[in-house]
Amino acid sequence: MSRTAIVWYRRDLRIADNPALDAAVRGAYDHIVALFIDTLDELGREAPGAASQVWLHDALAALANELTGLGSRLILRRGAAQQVLNDVIQASGATAVYWNRLYEPAVIERDKKIKSWLAETEVDARSFCADVAFEPWTIKTGQGNPYKVFTPFWRVVRNRFVDAPLTAPTRLAKPPAGLHSESLSALGLLPAHPWANKIHNAWHPGEAGAHERLERFLNRTAKDYKTMRERPAQNGTSLLSPHLHFGEIGPRQIIHRVQAWQQRNDHSDARANGDMFLSEIGWREFGRHVLYHHPQTPHTSLDVRFADFPWLDDEWALDAWRRGRTGIPMVDAGMRELWATGIMHNRLRMTVASFLTKNLRIAWQHGERWFWDTLVDADLGSNVLGWQWAAGCGADAAPFFRIFNPVRQGQRFDPDGNYVKRWIPELCNMPAKHVHSPWAAPQLVLETAGVVLGWSYPKPIVDLKTSRQEALAAFETIKSGR
Ligand SMILES: Cc1cc2nc3c(=O)[nH]c(=O)nc-3n(C[C@H](O)[C@H](O)[C@H](O)COP(=O)(O)OP(=O)(O)OC[C@H]3O[C@@H](n4cnc5c(N)ncnc54)[C@H](O)[C@@H]3O)c2cc1C
Known part of the structure; x- marks a missing residue:
């Protein structure tokens, strides 16, 4: 009997350094279903606005292309996550669902429920770390509490070993024949307004665009990052934030790539500028740390x-x-x-x-x-x-x-x-x-x-x-x- 695994894509829209996808490939399944569910309100509030939705549209198109290049295809669905997963499990006969963890309170809540439901139905449910380099619960003060101040947080984590990024698979098992997918346009992510073209023209969403952006930054701007990052009239920063948000590139990949750049340009300027840039990646980690430990903060002041x-x-x-x-x-x-x-x-x-x-x-x-x-x-x-x-x-x-x-x-x-x-x-x-x-x-x-x-x-x-x-x-x- 053939074996099928679902890789549930969320905000990890990449092939390389994607532990959930890697686990499915290593599991030698006959079929892998790369599934994205447009859950509409998974964050416990409305989805972000039009600019973010246009980006998501383009990032999904890029991922779908990459998957096609690997001999597979992206399955798109809309609806409540558990219901959609159930439908896809029934239709594909999947015995495993793998995904990468996110740290927003409402998503954690939902994922926990889905994990126990899958366990009850004897589906192998496993989640992995891809959105951060340091998971929020692994970092504690000497008293065992979460951090509320960035500098000591970063002092503790910045020298920690970061796993080498996983390489991208060169081929993927196909999903079972006939498995239904919505069309990308049916997700309704693109507004009718021509304003959306501004995003298409100014950016290159997707994994390839994210790596291009990082390389351009390292080749042109990174050596002056400490000073140029403060000049809004210049392009002195990486502009990686939307790529990072949608997981087209992950923090582990960035950390390893920047450290290699620092070694190749072995002088104090490269070290100082690279370290400053990595500390900004650290602020992103800190934001997830605070949100995880203080789930009330999207609504309520921490103080x-x-x-x-x-x-x-x-x-x-x-x-x-x-x-x-x-x-x-x-x-x-x-x-x-x-x-x-x-x-x-x-x-x-x-x-x-x-x-x-x-x-x-x-x-x-x-x-x-x-x-x-x-x-x-x-x-x-x-x-x-x-x-x-x-x-x-x-x-x-x-x-x-x-x-x-x-x-x-x-x-x-x-x-x-x-x-x-x-x-x-x-x-x-x-x-x-x-x-x-x-x-x-x-x-x-x-x-x-x-x-x-x-x-x-x-x-x-x-x-x-x-x-x-x-x-x-x-x-x-x-x-x-x-
Ligand atoms: C009021 C306010 C709201 C913000 N809202 C967001 C938001 O919704 N999404 C978002 O990604 N960033 C947000 N930031 C952080 C920061 O402004 C952006 O990450 C940054 O401007 C993105 O540009 P860049 O990618 O060129 O940054 P770079 O300077 O190149 O930094 C590299 C990466 O580090 C991370 N980073 C940098 N600065 C911060 C920071 N202060 N906090 C957290 N992560 C950081 C980002 O992922 C960024 O892509 C906010 C900051 C403020 C003060």
Whole structure:
């Protein structure tokens, strides 16, 4: 009798270094069913927005191509995971289901139920580690607790041995003949809007695109990463985040490849820049660590004092922030880039998040949801970590009194104003000296640049100094409750 295994693809859309796929290949099954289920709401909240869905569409198309090249095909289905798995097990006669673990609370909950159901039905259910280099439960403080601060977390893990990535299979057993698959278009991931073309044109989703992106980064940018990563007008970072989110490349692969690059370029610059880049991969691991150990954090501040923080309910200001119409150029440029492209530089993410939660005093959850809806790399662990960090209420949070001044952020990290001018064409003729604070520019400068505040570009919706003082006063009301 022929033996069949299902490899349940989730956010591990790759062939190489995919332990679930590797286990099925090693099991010498006669048939391997590479199955992706569009579960719609597996994270316990709505799926991320259109940019992320377009990416998923393209990444699935790329995976389907790769599988075809290996003599197999991708089976696509929609619906509740357990129901779909049951249908596919019945239709294929599978006796094993293998998958790679994810760390979002709702997914863990669901996967646990599926594992016990499969065990009851005597199907061999096994899960593996692919999304992280260091699983959250393997890292503990001396007292046996999870970490809440990044530096000691990273000190413990950064020198740990990381398993060498698994090589890709060269051939795969086919799924049983006649097994039904939805078409990719039936999943409805592509919006009718031509905006989706921006993602197709600007990115190359899929495993090959992820490796190209990493190689381009190592060949061109990595040697100056420490300084260039802070310049939003330059392409100074890897732009690997959406590839990592969908598992087109895994952290083990990145760590090994960067370490090899460091050895080949054996000088202190390569070491320092490579180590800095790996520590960013470490932040992603830290986000998963915090989310796993504090599953309430997608909704609730980790610092419990913030339950009583006097957030403001200001829909008008929130809308101005979302649309990039706050009158603060660094904030507006970041928000407009996000809306136009689905991506935002890390420096801007920190700046706009600080502005929303501190100057506008709007609860971080509103910003987190907007990022979730608009980012191409929307990722629960990293997004919640970033938002709570910026709001001063999360793990390793910036102290609340550290309020980013968006004018100084601009002067320091966008000194020529090129980034701001790219996204706010209304300000393109402003001299660099005044582009980050047009409201403080002499009238003649504004006239020469063709800027009429309140008409061609908004006046600031808050005074930065006053709102900063009000935020600090609001913090005083909860400060002592820790
Ligand atoms: C408010 C806020 C929200 C954020 N939301 C997300 C999100 O939804 N998805 C997401 O992937 N990142 C998020 N980040 C983290 C960070 O901004 C992005 O990972 C980074 O900008 C992606 O660009 P890159 O791939 O060029 O980064 P690089 O600088 O090249 O870094 C390499 C990789 O390290 C990881 N990384 C880098 N910085 C961080 C960080 N601070 N936290 C966690 N991982 C990091 C990413 O996977 C990234 O691809 C957020 C940060 C903030 C402040």
